[in-house]
Amino acid sequence: MNRRWFTAGLAFLAGTLWLLWAFPRFHPSTRLGLRYDRQQYLARARGFAAANGISTKDWKGYAVAETLIRNQELQISMPGSRMAKAFPDAQIKTNFLPASGSGATVTLRPDGRPLGWKLPVPDAASKATPKDEGRKADVHKLMENMTGDSVSDFTLMADGVAGDDGMGYKWREGGAAIGNPRVDLEIISKNGIIWEAKSDYQIPESISRQFKANTPLKITAVVIWSIALFLGILIPVAREGGGPTARALKDRVPMWLSGCAALTVLLSTLIEWDDEMVRATGASGLANEIISMILVPVFIGLMFNIVIAGTVLSARMHPLKVRGFRLLGTRAFFSTTTATELLGGGLFGPLLAGLPLLLSAVLHLPLFQGYDDGLLLNEAAVPAALLSMISQQLLGVIAFLGLMMPLAIRFSSGRKTQKAKAWLQPALMMLFAVLTFAMLQSPFRGAEGANVLAAALSGLTTIYLYFRFGMLGALAAQASAKLFTSAGALLVQPAAGLQSSGWGIVAAGFGLGIVLLVASIKAPEAVAELYGESGAKMQTRSRREELLAEFNVARSAQQQMLPAKPPVLAGYTIAASCDPAKEVGGDLYDFLRLSDGRWGIGVADVSGKGVPAALYMTLTKGLLCAAAQDSGDPRQILGSVNKHLRTVTKKKMFVTMAMGVLEPEARTLEYVRAGHNPVVWRRHALGETRWLGGPGIGLGIAGPALFAKTLAAETIELEPGDALVFYSDGLTEAMNEELEQFGEDRLAAAVERADGLHAEATRDSILKEVSAFLKGGHSQDDLTIAVLRVNPEIGSDGRI
Amino acid sequence: MATNFTVQRSTTGNIVVLALNGFLDAHTAPEFEKVVQQEFDGGNVRLIADCGELTYISSAGLGVFMSFIEDIREAGGDLKICNLAPKVAQVFEILGFDSIFEMVPAVADAVKGFENPAKEV
Known part of the structure; x- marks a missing residue:
């Protein structure tokens, strides 16, 4: 710190x-040498206008400095050249606008000398007058003042040519050899007034080419940068999905900041508005300026929004x-x-x-x-x-x-x-x-x-x-x-x-x-x-949302691990569901095709809840699948799962499981219970409900020998209409507001009432009773149920 | 409600009796685990869990019993469970704990069990 x-x-x-x-x-701004401030430059500009008969006293004046980088480049590439030195480092553009009519612009060098001007054209009907012809000496003086060179340095291009606008004078300096920098001067006098003076500084192509602003480096940077920017936005959006992105966009942060950014750009545009006027009053027109004034902030605001939305999504990295x-x-x-x-x-x-x-x-x-x-x-x-x-x-x-x-x-x-x-x-x-x-x-x-x-x-x-x-x-x-x-x-x-x-x-x-x-x-x-x-x-x-988003992914991944559809077996219907109490759960059900061709139906419950339970649930699922490939004996299958779980869980966790192995043709079910809740066996024909208990320790608790010793398998013979209901304790221990548990008795009654329904309807009917018992509340524990119904035929009403 | 769990320690000879009271669930299991660990570290491996006042046990609570029993037995001791309320006893039984732990009606029976080790389950 x-x-x-x-x-x-x-x-x-x-x-x-x-x-x-x-x-x-070393700073480039030192090359400018601005000798005056805004007011002083304006005053000088007004002076040049006044000397030519235009009083700008009541006109509003604007001034802006422009760095002439090209000219600076020329000076640096031609050190010692007198000609290059004459090129100004910067120019000060001033503009004067009267209440009505055309205005005046005067461009100055940083040291205050004129670079040129354009005043309102004197509206005399006549063309060039004798007054203008006799101004040669004034014009030469002005020329020397504008360039800092003497008249003898110039080549006369047109020394006094009469036209509609007045008498024009043109000179060129430094243009003798091709490829040299040169200056073209033009001064026009009408009615005795020099209303326009222009100096055009020209840099030969051979020199300006050395100093390209858009270099390969910059272009490459822009391209790669844009791709990276795009990925930077796309990846979080793709990973988090539309919801969090929309929320991030809705988050006050980007809105607030982008609003500020748009406002700032707008404000700075407004502040520069005066100076923009200087440029605008030329020919480009105000419309362009207004469009850019509106579009630029909108575009930047939009960019801000996108970038900040991505930033908000990426913020969780740091x-x-x-x-x-x-x-x-x-x-x-x-x-x-x-x-x-x-x-x-x-x-x-x-x-x-x-x-x-x-x-x-x-x-x-x-x-x-x-x-x-x-x-x-x-x-x-x-x-x-x-x-x-x-x-x-x-x-x-x-x-x-x-x-x-x-x-x-x-x-x-x-x-x-x-x-x-x-x-x-x-x-x-x-x-x-x-x-x-x-x-x-x-x-x-x-x-x-x-x-x-x-x-x-x-x-x-x-x-x-x-x-x-x-x-x-x-x-x-x-x-x-x-x-x-x-x-x-x-x-x-x-x-x-x-x-x-x-x-x-x-x-x-x-x-x-x-x-x-x-x-x-x-x-x-x-x-x-x-x-x-x-x-x-x-x-x-936002922290919670982040976690929930992660959990949603985990939840759907876990749900996908469960069988999508129960197996279709002639003479039977099978249905199951698993509803985790939290986003992820420790319950699981599975249908396994065993190596001997029989079908295993299992429901398991990992001790604890939430993420740790979910991790062991996936492990148990894997172990179960692997074991089912090697054996058709449920005792061996559970023995194998027990052995591996015990090694992995370090005795901190255990899994209970009930498993039935169905031989569809023979209509027999071999049943084992490893510390799990007894399975309900509804014997339709006899109108009797039995609990399939039997000894057996939970998986991952005891060593292989003790586990095998206690685990007993029982084989039962099923009759048409019989139902077997596997479930986890989340069902029987579902607690309502009066702290009452759903319990075995209500479960048995619910199963009895579902007599004659096929498996899916049986499951739904039982779950409906549970949720009616909870009165809209949610079970505190994972709630898993698997139903096997033996049904000879199903009537059109869904009843057997 | 989740923190309503206490353990009271008493001794009978070199046997430590831990009287559990209240809810033993995922929130309180670490507390119980700490207590058992302290006894084990202190060399007290003849333990009796008196569950007379234990009103609820979750799988996390069962996990504590499970995680110590082997180490305790290897050290020549045992963890006996007694005085279980019927509802709690049912949880132990469903899980098959009755084939691992010695579960007896009263503390006195558990003490007797320690004094007469021939009567091993």
Whole structure:
């Protein structure tokens, strides 16, 4: 307990120190160099518009920063190239919307210089005017300002061509040799106003090809990951059946969480809505945005539901590890358990965030985007950063921990040897971890080995956290890492305003940490208390449901072990049934074709009830079948069963059995009783009921000699209409509410009343009397009955 | 109701009499088992189970008798059962325990049985 906190504290300290040193050196966000904050960029953009006669003072302004990864890749692949250096690392898109009419967009470099703009077209009727022709010097100045190069670096493509939109000027830089990066500039002036300025930075195919985002690794990871995810959901569903799956889906946990997830995605979409407007006002149209705004949360909510339903089903593999995660969906979501897991995992955030930087430093490889650039110029950076902690990436990690870890455990626990288990389980876990994190984050471009290594490091940390601080802790570490990265990405920007946002995020993070720390100590501490009524019910109910589901399988397996149908013998009808008091029972009946061609009918009762009895019941069944193949003598058969049972049960258990061996033609029955209740012999013709007792010790009690000595066989001759009723003590000892037992007398009377009925009707009639006696209650013991009726012919009314 | 079971121990010479009272079922059998085990471990192998106040015995209770009898006899002792109520006696008989255990009407008969070992069943 203390060790894991020591580790967490150490991880936090080391991670934070490492981030402080390494983040400004290796993090890709340092390449952006945002010199201004949102308001300042907007002000500059308004300035460029104003210089060209468009006042945007009363227009609503939007700004969003975009990282230009392709340009960064170019700079890294062409170090020292002056041309490549001119390509911006990022751009700030601003958009101004008037109350009506068309708006203005201005794109800026991080250092505040313009990259281009598009203002409302001046609605002068005339084409290019002399004003526009005389603007060459202004245009050249603007061009130099946009690129940072001098006019002499450019090739003039069209220096002043009059068109409908005005006077156009076009230049190209760096395009002399094919395969070089180049910039196309276009500036259009109309009515003396430069209403459009464009810079088109083009990266040659030969270079962009080196940096494919969808690498074979990532594609392979996605494919294998999807299959594993599918199996992770399918296997528990297939094993548990539709019922538990439906219940798991109905469980408040997935509903609550998926609702939250959908809401979060919706909220974050709304927060970004302003920025989406920037893009939307282009040409793509608002409809697409609205559709994606609705569909994305629905899809993610659905995914959450499926993944969490699978997780709930798989949770039984590691119930303790998933406890905090499941508690989130209950009233006890604010508890020491959840707070402890969240805090413990959260402390690992800086370390997790620092792992890619470590690889970058050691391997001398540049990192690419590993942060949320939507956050950089967000109006409300701190709440946005907090919200972005719950990301779609978390869904991937939930799927990994909730579905694939159990898959790894389940698959490896099927192995025969302990040795195979010892390496297969961690190997499978690591495989899934690498696939997951390679898919979620491949921070290096064109260096797959480094990406695999990065995924392995993140995966290893996550697996460690899963075992130390549970699933919730592992997820908290991801969220915390994201928060630290967000803060770092803002703190490394030169703009003071952005830095203060970064500090705001740090403060919020520490605030969260302190809340969790206090909660982990002060929150309602007793877990039992926390679980409360509803919580405890939820816990026990699901545990109970799990057991019941298992028992249902066991019950049907056991029922299938009993003969499906009694044998069809000319002149006889046979019927039997077995109703366990609990889910599984220790009673059994069987019909055996003996080696001498006779038919054995047996009813047995294992001492005790429930699972232990059920285990010995199956053993007895097996022993009986085996013995019946070797002998036709019931005394020998029972002797053999006794011998083996005695060896196995270690005198802790015993089995009683009554067995009749019928010779159908001769109409004789040889009968033995090993400690079992006497069989009822109803002699129809004589109107007489006899109890077939006889000496005999229960199976598994005495040694072979004593057993054989006491066991006596009796042969009786049957007459048409006679019935033999084998039963277990669950029938005669069935107790009603007045604590009365059904007893032998009522049984004998019931058998007498069934005179003239064939076996099945006899059985049903007796059982009906028992249940009438119990007045709807249930027998406390297993209730087994087997009836043999000698019937010459059956009338149409079912009577003999 | 399940815990309504007690064992009272007394001695007659070197014979230990265990007077059973109440329900001997799956819940109470471990208690009885512990008592018998203690006697056996303490070297007391001449045991009498006085079942006069035993109102019910389940198969688990019978299992306790069964699990000790051989060890006790091998150690030169015996576990005799006496004073069975008719309903309980019937359970012992159905199971065939009467051919394994010495079942006598009263404690005195069981004591006599120990003193006169020739009268073995």
